[in-house]
Amino acid sequence: QVQxxxxxxxxxxxxxxxxxxxxxxxxxxxxxxxGWFRQAPGKEREGVAAITSGxxxxxxxxxxxxxxxxxxxAKNTVSLQMSRLKTEDTADSYxxxxxxxxxxxxxxxxxxxxxxTQVTGSS
Numbered sequence: 001q002v003q004x005x006x007x008x009x010x011x012x013x014x015x016x017x018x019x020x021x022x023x024x025x026x027x028x029x030x031x032x033x034x035g036w037f038r039q040a041p042g043k044e045r046e047g048v049a050a051i052t053s054g055x056x057x058x059x060x061x062x063x064x065x066x067x068x069x070x071x072x073x074a075k076n077t078v079s080l081q082m083s084r085l086k087t088e089d090t091a092d093s094y095x096x097x098x099x100x101x102x103x104x105x106x107x108x109x110x111x112x113x114x115x116x117t118q119v120t121g122s123s
Contacts, residue, residue, distance in 0.1 A: 002026035002076075002112050004095045009117030012085055016121075020080040022095030022114060030073040033098040035110060036080045038091035038119070047105025048093070049080060058104040063089075085121040092116045 008020040020036065035050035049069040050058045057069055068081045078095065095114040102109030 002029050002032060002097050004097060004112055004114035006093065006095045006114040006117040008079075009093060009119050011120045011122055014085060014087055014121050014123050016085050017081070017083040018085060018119060019082070020093055020095075020117060020119070022078045022080075024076040024078070024097065026076070029076045029097075031099070033104065034069070034071060034078040035096045035098065035104060036069060036078075037094045037096055037107060037110075038089075039094070040088075040091040043091075045094070045107050047107070050098075050104040051078065060105070082119070085119075087121045087123050089119060089121045091119060093119050 002024045005023050012018045031053050033052045036048045037045050038048050039045040048060050051069045051071045066084045071078045094116045096110035097112040098110040100109050
């Protein structure tokens with residue numbers, strides 16, 4: 001398994017940009033699919049973006065064209081680059097690692113989770 005630590009959350013004005021980072025420990029990091037999830041107050045956790053070990057990416061429809069998920073296997077990192085943020089992007093954001101083959105946006109398909117970091121888009 002891997003251990004995950006997120007950083008980079010904060011408050012940003014609508015229309016601004018923010019980059020979340022996830023540092024992973026563990027020698028098998030490169031074999032995992034990595035994902036970013038978010039959970040807004042009173043809502044279920046939803047998948048935002050994911051990237052496979054081979055570099056295939058998936059995105060939530062509402063963030064396509066605004067978010068990207070770069071991955072650095074050499075440094076055991078995965079990021080979420082967010083631009084043109086909206087107030088509805090406000091949520092606790094989580095990095096996750098999956099060794100199983102389930103839907104990329106299915107939380108139960110992920111084995112390991114970070115502690116979360118808060119993202120707030122202000123109007």
